[in-house]
Amino acid sequence: MLLLLDIISGILLVTGVFFGLSGAVGVFKLPNFFTRVHAASVTDSIAVILIVSGLVLQTPLGINIAKLLFILVFLLITSPTASHALAKSARHGGLLTMSELEKGDQEEKAPK
Amino acid sequence: MATSKIKVRRYTHSAKWIISLSIFWLLLSGYLKPLLLGFGVASVVLVMFVFNRMQRVDNEPQEFGTWLQIIRYTPWLLGQILSSSLRVTKLVWGSASEVSPSLAKINVETVPEARRTLYANSITLTPGTLTLDVDGDEVTVHALEQTSIDELKKGYIASKITGIWGENK
Numbered sequence: 001m002l003l004l005l006d007i008i009s010g011i012l013l014v015t016g017v018f019f020g021l022s023g024a025v026g027v028f029k030l031p032n033f034f035t036r037v038h039a040a041s042v043t044d045s046i047a048v049i050l051i052v053s054g055l056v057l058q059t060p061l062g063i064n065i066a067k068l069l070f071i072l073v074f075l076l077i078t079s080p081t082a083s084h085a086l087a088k089s090a091r092h093g094g095l096l097t098m099s100e101l102e103k104g105d106q107e108e109k110a111p112k
Numbered sequence: 113m114a115t116s117k118i119k120v121r122r123y124t125h126s127a128k129w130i131i132s133l134s135i136f137w138l139l140l141s142g143y144l145k146p147l148l149l150g151f152g153v154a155s156v157v158l159v160m161f162v163f164n165r166m167q168r169v170d171n172e173p174q175e176f177g178t179w180l181q182i183i184r185y186t187p188w189l190l191g192q193i194l195s196s197s198l199r200v201t202k203l204v205w206g207s208a209s210e211v212s213p214s215l216a217k218i219n220v221e222t223v224p225e226a227r228r229t230l231y232a233n234s235i236t237l238t239p240g241t242l243t244l245d246v247d248g249d250e251v252t253v254h255a256l257e258q259t260s261i262d263e264l265k266k267g268y269i270a271s272k273i274t275g276i277w278g279e280n281k
Contacts, residue, residue, distance in 0.1 A: 022201045035211055079237075
């Protein structure tokens with residue numbers, strides 16, 4: 001039984017780490033700010049969920065499980081708030097998305 | 113008669129908050145020593161004092177009875193997060209030219225006003241879609257793929273929320 005729990009939590013932790021890594025790679029690989037926020041949100045959401053549930057399975061039954069679940073709940077509430085704040089301030093600061101930039105290029109080229 | 117009813121409702125409302133805050137403190141601390149319990153009582157009293165003052169200012173009583181609905185909503189949202197994470201991960205490891213970032217305004221008339229934060233946060237929480245702005249009845253969403261925008265326009269998150277919490281009146 002304990003071995004089974006260890007195996008399941010191991011799988012959860014490894015897949016969580018994989019998604020965290022994918023998010024990090026995406027932050028470097030994707031073309032502009034708004035698309036990079038999407039990559040970071042992979043790390044924010046699914047990686048956190050998988051890693052915390054893996055840790056819950058490793059923890060002996062007791063108060064620490066409740067604490068881990070609190071961490072999960074608060075991360076799931078605060079991380080979208082943070083990404084939203086970043087994206088909203090970028091947009092209000094005048095940063096354009098990729099499709100808007102392309103449109104701007106076409107309008108610039110058109111008169112010539 | 114009517115005022116006493118309101119008073120009773122306010123007291124039960126406060127009682128619910130006091131009980132849940134105390135449970136929250138106990139779960140976080142885990143100690144049952146008198147000193148630490150005293151700190152707990154003091155912080156609950158302080159929070160309730162601030163809470164009542166704030167409620168007189170904003171006049172938006174926080175409903176307490178949404179736990180069951182949240183419990184119904186969360187597993188569905190986790191499923192959504194999982195499937196869209198897989199899609200974004202595929203995009204990240206694939207070639208960068210496959211991304212088709214797009215921007216759209218989505219009408220959220222049907223979502224009750226008190227649930228719009230939940231709606232916007234659900235959009236941001238699912239990878240691949242990001243709420244940029246909430247303005248009146250419209251939400252500006254940026255997505256990594258055009259298909260996610262199409263799905264949002266069909267209202268797949270909105271209909272789930274209105275299915276659980278009811279439509280906007």
